[in-house]
Amino acid sequence: MTKIFYLGGHFVQFRSQLKKQHILLISFFLPIIIMGAYFAYRSMAPFGKSTLLTVDLGQQYIDFFSYFRRTLLHHPSEFIYSFSKSLGGEMWGTNAYYLWSPLNLILLFFPAAHLSSGVLVLTLLKYGLSGLSFAWLLTKNKLQSGIRILAFSTAYALNGWIIANQLNLLWLDAMIILPLIVWGLHQVIFARKFSCYISWLAIVVIDNYYMAWMICILTILLFIWQLPLINAWKARLQALGRYILSSLIAVGISCFVLLPTIYSLLQSKGTYTNNHIRSHFEYNPLKLLAKLVPGSFNFNQMPSGQANIYVGMLMIFGLTLYFLNRKINLGQRIIAFLITAFFVLSFCYEPFDLFWHIGQFPVWYPSRFSFIFCFWIILLAATCLQKEFQPSKCQLAILLILTLATFTYVETLTVSYINNSQKFIGLGLAIVSIIFLGIPRSASPIMSDLLLVLIATCDISTSAYTALNQISYVSQPEFGEYTTALNNATTKVKHIDHGFYRIAKTFMRTKDDPLQSGFNGGDHFGSTIVPSLPAFMGAIGQPAGDGFVSYDNGTQVTDSLLGFRYTMAVIDPDRPKPFLPLSGYRPDWNTQKPIAVTNNIGIRKNTAALPIAFGANSRILNSTHDTYDPVAYQSEIYQDLANSPKPLFEVQNFNQVDFQNVQSADQITGSVFKKEHQSEGASMKLEIIPTTNDSYYLTIGPNVKDDASITVNNRHFSQYQTYRDTVIMNVAHHQKGQKIIATFHLKHSELWMQNVSLYRLNQQAFNHDLKILQRSPLKLSQASATTLKGTVNIKKDQGVLMTTIPYDKGWHAKIDNHPVKCQKVIGTFLALKIKPGTHHVTLHYRPPYLVTGMIISLLSLLSALLLSQLNRRRVKY
Structure with a gap:
C-alpha cells in the first residue's frame, strides 16, 4: 500500500512537471504565432515581397549580419579587424555592440540575397524566447502558475519597447536574459547560490555591454527592493557582500570582450560623451500618459519622442493595485513606488536620462532603457494579481477614476502617434479590464484564468499591430536584387585579382556595402568609427559625419593615394526602376581600363592606385592640415609624400554665367543670390x-545642398545628400572644347554659393608625383585582415614607409624582425620611419587590452568555480 502511494506521488509530481513544460512551450510559441501571423499578413519575406528591413535594420544591421555570416564561414580573422570598415578599423569592440548574440548563428542558414528572411526568423525567435524567459521566472519564483502565466509572459514578449525596437535586433537579447538574471539575483540574496546570476550577467555583458549597463542598474534597484524581506542588518550586509562579489566576478569573466571594447569606445563613441549636464526636464512628464494608449508609436517617435512603455491595461492596473495592496510588505511598496518614480523621471529628466545611456544622448530611439520599466510593471503586476487577490470596490473606483482622468488628459494633447480610434480602443480595453478585475475568480476559476489570458493577449496584440502598421519597410526585390548585383560584381573582381586593394563605386544602398559584400572600400556607418577618420575624409572632400564616412566624391589624387585599384559604376543609369541607387558621378573613370560588366555594373582598373604601403619622403611626418580647401589639402598631402614643389590643382574661371531670376554678380564663390520674383523659379547656369583633357572638379559647400538642386547638362547630379564639409564634384574629364553647364536651381528664396569654385587637375604634375611614389611599393607576401608581410626597397630620398591604414594602437610593426614604433601622420594614418635599402616589413594587429582581458576573465572564471565549490560544501555540511 505504501508503495502504491509512493508511486502515486511520483505520478502527481510528473503531471505537475508536464503541465509546467506545456505552459513554458506555449509561452514560447504564442508570441511567435501572434507576430508570425502579422508578418505573413504584411507579406514579409519569406511570406511575400516585403521585408522587416527599415531604418537602421535596413541601412546598417543587415550589412553587419552579412559580414558576420561571411566572416564566420570564410574569414575568421575579420572578427578582429576589417578593411571593409571604411579604410580599415577594429571589429572586436564593434562586434561586442552589434554581433555577439549567439542567436545570430541562425543567419548562417540563409544566403545573402535572402538574409531578410533570416532576420524575420531571428526576430520571431527573440519574441518567443522573451515570453519563455519571463514565464520561466514566474514559474521559478511561484508568483503565478498554470495558464495565468501566459497573460504576463505574452505582455512582456510584446511590450511597447520591443515592438518599437524590433528593428534593433542587437538589443533584444537583453529582453531574453533579463528575467534569468533577476532569478539569479534572487538566488544570490535568499539562497546563497551564485551560478545562475554570475553566468547570465556575464553572458549579457558579452552579448551587448550597452544593454547590460542598464540591466546592472536594475539589479541595484531590485536588491534595494528586496531589503525589507531581510530582517537583520547583519543578514542584509551579508547579502550585499554576496551581490557585490558575484557581480564583480560576472563582469570579470566578460573582460576578454569588455576591456578591448571600453578602449575602442574611448577612442570612438566615448569621445562624444556629454560633459555638460543640465538640470532640466526634456518634456512634461504628463506627456507619458499618452503612451498608455495602445499602439502609441509611429515613425516620428524614432528620432525623438517619449518612452514606449505600453504593456496592456491589466498590467498597468496591476502596477497600481500593487501599491494599494496591504497584503504586500509596506516597506517593499514604498521602495517600489520610489523606484517607479525614478523610472518616470529618468524618461524626461536629463541627468537621469544620461545616466541610463552612459553619458550620451541617444541618436534616435530615445529612452532605450524602457524595456526595464516594462519588465518592472509586469513583475509588480504579477506579484499583485495572484489567484486569491480580489480588489475592493474602493480600489476599482480608484482605477476607474485614474482611467477617466488619463484619457481626458490625453484628449487635450495634440500628438501624431495616436488617433481617436486608438483612444476608444484603449478606453474600451481599460473598462473591460476593470470589469474583469471586479468579478471574483472563485465564481469560475478556469474561466477567469482564460479571460485573463485572452484580455491581456488581445490587448497587447492590438497595440503591436497598430504600432507596426505605421512603419514602412524595404521590399525584398529592392534588397535582394541589389545584393545579388553587388556580390556578383565584387566576386568578378576577386576572380580577376587575388591581391590586396580597395574598390570605389558610384552607387550605394547603404554605407556598409563593403561589409555586406566583403570588399575593401571607403564607406562605413557604425558607432565605433574613430573620429579622426570622418575628419580626414571630410577634409579631402568626402561626405562624412559623426559615425559615418562615404567615399563618393573622390578625385584621381585620392583614388591613387587611398589605393582604389578598381572602380564600379552603373552603365545605364536611366534604366527604368533602377535597383542600383546612384551616389556619385565620376567621368574621370571613363578612361580607365575596362575589366568586366555584370548586372549593369561596369568594372574598371585604376593603374594609378598606390599599394597599401609605399616609400615616401619624410616631409609627410611634419605635414599639417592648415587649409579648409579639400582640393588644396589633397595636393599638399601628395606633394609632401613625393617631395614635390608643384601644386596638383589650378583654379579655373567659368566661361560664362547665366543668371535667371536672381541678381547678377562678378564673383560666384561666396556670394548670396536672392530671387527677384518669389513665385518664379530661379537658377544660375x-x-x-575645358581647354585640356584634364579632369575638372567643382567644390561645393555643405550649405548649398539645403538651398539648391544641381544638374549637369540638364541631368540631375547624383550626390549623397548628408555631408558637413565642402565636397568635390567631378564635372569633366577628357572633354576638351565640349560645353558643360552646371546649373544650380534655387529651392528657397536665396542661395549662398558657399565654396563653389572650379579646379583643373594638372595631369602632368600628377603623373610626375605618381611615378615617384610608385618606385617603392610594399610587395606583399602575406595579406590578411590582421597581418601584412612584405618587402620594400626604400630609395635614398625616402625615409618613411607610408600606409593608408588608419592609425590604431593595436597595430604592431617589425622591420627586419626588429620592433619599430608606429607613427601617426596627417592625424589619420600609420607610418614607419625606415632607412634606405631593402627591408622585410611585418604589420600585425591585436586589439589593445585583449590579453589583459583574457587573463582577468580566466582568473574570474576560476573564482566563480571556487565560489561554487565552497557553496556546495556549505550546503553539504
Missing part, C-alpha cells in the same frame, strides 16, 4: 568649356 555655370558654363565650363
